[in-house]
Amino acid sequence: MAGKTVSRRQFLKHAGATAALLGLSEVMIPQIAQALEELASGKPPVIWIQGQNCTGCSISLLNSNYPMVAELVLNDLSIRYHPNVMAAAGYTATDVLDESIKDLKGKYVLVVEGPVPTKEDGEFCTFGLQKGKTKDLMGNKVPADKTIHEWMKELVPPAAAVIAGGNCASFGGIPLANAGVTGATPVSKIVAEIDSEKPVVNIGGCPAHPDWITGTVLEALLFLKGKGKLNLNSHKMSRTFFGQLIHENCERRASFDAGLFLEDWNQDDPDMKLCMFKMGCKGPVTYADCPVRRWNSKVNWCVGASAPCHGCASPDFYKTLSPLYEPLPNVNFPGITPAVDTLGWVAAGATAVGVGAHYLYKQLGHKGEETGEGGEK
Ligand code: SF4
Numbered sequence: 001m002a003g004k005t006v007s008r009r010q011f012l013k014h015a016g017a018t019a020a021l022l023g024l025s026e027v028m029i030p031q032i033a034q035a036l037e038e039l040a041s042g043k044p045p046v047i048w049i050q051g052q053n054c055t056g057c058s059i060s061l062l063n064s065n066y067p068m069v070a071e072l073v074l075n076d077l078s079i080r081y082h083p084n085v086m087a088a089a090g091y092t093a094t095d096v097l098d099e100s101i102k103d104l105k106g107k108y109v110l111v112v113e114g115p116v117p118t119k120e121d122g123e124f125c126t127f128g129l130q131k132g133k134t135k136d137l138m139g140n141k142v143p144a145d146k147t148i149h150e151w152m153k154e155l156v157p158p159a160a161a162v163i164a165g166g167n168c169a170s171f172g173g174i175p176l177a178n179a180g181v182t183g184a185t186p187v188s189k190i191v192a193e194i195d196s197e198k199p200v201v202n203i204g205g206c207p208a209h210p211d212w213i214t215g216t217v218l219e220a221l222l223f224l225k226g227k228g229k230l231n232l233n234s235h236k237m238s239r240t241f242f243g244q245l246i247h248e249n250c251e252r253r254a255s256f257d258a259g260l261f262l263e264d265w266n267q268d269d270p271d272m273k274l275c276m277f278k279m280g281c282k283g284p285v286t287y288a289d290c291p292v293r294r295w296n297s298k299v300n301w302c303v304g305a306s307a308p309c310h311g312c313a314s315p316d317f318y319k320t321l322s323p324l325y326e327p328l329p330n331v332n333f334p335g336i337t338p339a340v341d342t343l344g345w346v347a348a349g350a351t352a353v354g355v356g357a358h359y360l361y362k363q364l365g366h367k368g369e370e371t372g373e374g375g376e377k
C-alpha cells in the first residue's frame with residue numbers, strides 16, 4: 001500500500017477530477033493541484049478499520065466514479081491499513097496499527113466503517129489479538145481477541161481526525177435498528193467517550209456513495225493541512241454532499257407539486273414520472289445529492305430507477321424511516337390539511353410544498369432545523 005510517484009500531468013488530472021468531485025469550478029484547479037501536491041509529498045496516512053459492517057461501503061469506494069481521485073486517496077495518500085485491500089495478514093497487518101499509534105501521533109486520519117458493538121464486552125467484533133493476554137476457551141488458554149472497541153481506545157487519541165464511513169458507522173444504521181442485540185454504537189459516540197475534542201466527520205449512505213467517501217477524506221485531509229474548510233451540518237456531515245434535500249432536486253418533483261402520485265406498484269406509469277411519496281419515498285426528509293451526483297458512474301439513482309428514496313443518507317435511517325415502502329407518518333402540511341391521502345390536491349400550491357418539505361423534516365424530530373441543510377448549528 002506504499003505511495004508512488006505521480007507526474008505533474010497526472011496531478012493536474014487528479015486536480016480536475018477532484019474539482020468535479022467536490023462540485024468546484026474549474027478555475028479552482030491550480031489551487032487544488034497545489035494543495036494535493038503538498039498533501040502527497042507529506043503522504044498523510046489513512047487507517048481504515050471495520051466494526052459491525054457488511055463491507056458495502058468499502059466495495060462502494062472501490063467502484064469510485066473518479067478513479068483518479070480514488071487512486072490518489074488509496075495510493076498516494078498512503079492507506080496504511082484496510083482489511084479488504086491490504087496484502088498483509090496476521091501480525092504483519094496489525095503491527096502497522098501498533099506502529100501508527102506509536103509513531104504517527106496527530107498525523108493520521110482514522111476511518112471507521114460500521115458501528116462499534118459494546119455489549120458482551122464488544123466481543124461481537126474483533127480483529128487481531130491482544131499481545132500477552134490469554135483467555136479461557138473450553139478450559140484451554142488461548143490468545144485473547146482484540147475488540148474494535150479496544151482498538152478504538154488506542155487508535156483514536158493519536159488520530160488527527162476520525163471519519164465515520166457510511167450510515168451504520170455514523171448513526172447506527174441497520175445494526176442499531178430494532179434488535180439492538182450487539183449494543184451497536186455510532187462511532188462519534190465512542191470517540192466522544194475517548195476524546196471529546198477529537199474532530200469527527202460523518203458520512204451517510206447505505207452504502208455511502210464512493211464520491212462521498214473519497215471527497216470527505218480529501219476534505220478532511222485538506223482541512224488538516226490548512227488548505228480547505230470543513231463545512232459540516234449539525235450532524236457532522238459535509239454540506240458538499242449532504243447540503244440539499246433530495247426532494248428539491250428530484251426529477252419527479254413536478255409530479256409532487258401537481259399532485260400526481262404513484263398509488264400502486266402495478267399502476268401504469270410508462271414515462272416513470274409519477275411521484276413516489278405515497279409508496280414510501282423519504283426524499284422530502286433526506287439531505288443528499290443523489291439526484292445530481294447519481295450512482296454507478298452517473299448512470300442513475302434510486303428514484304430514476306423507479307425505487308423510492310429510503311433515506312439511507314439520513315441520520316434517521318433505518319429505524320425511524322421504516323417501513324421502507326410506507327409513506328412518512330403523520331404528514332401534516334401546516335394550516336392546510338392533515339391527510340396523506342389528500343396530499344395530491346393540497347400539494348398543488350407551490351408555497352405549501354416549499355413549507356411542507358421542511359415541515360416534514362421537523363416532524364421527524366429535528367426541532368429548529370427545518371430551514372437548514374440537515375440541521376444548522
Ligand atoms: S417525494 Fe420522492 S419521488 Fe416525489 S418528488 Fe420527492 S423525492 Fe421525488
Ligand code: SF4
Nearest residue numbers: 290302309310312313
Ligand atoms: S436516493 Fe435515498 S436511498 Fe437512494 S442512495 Fe440516495 S439517499 Fe440513499
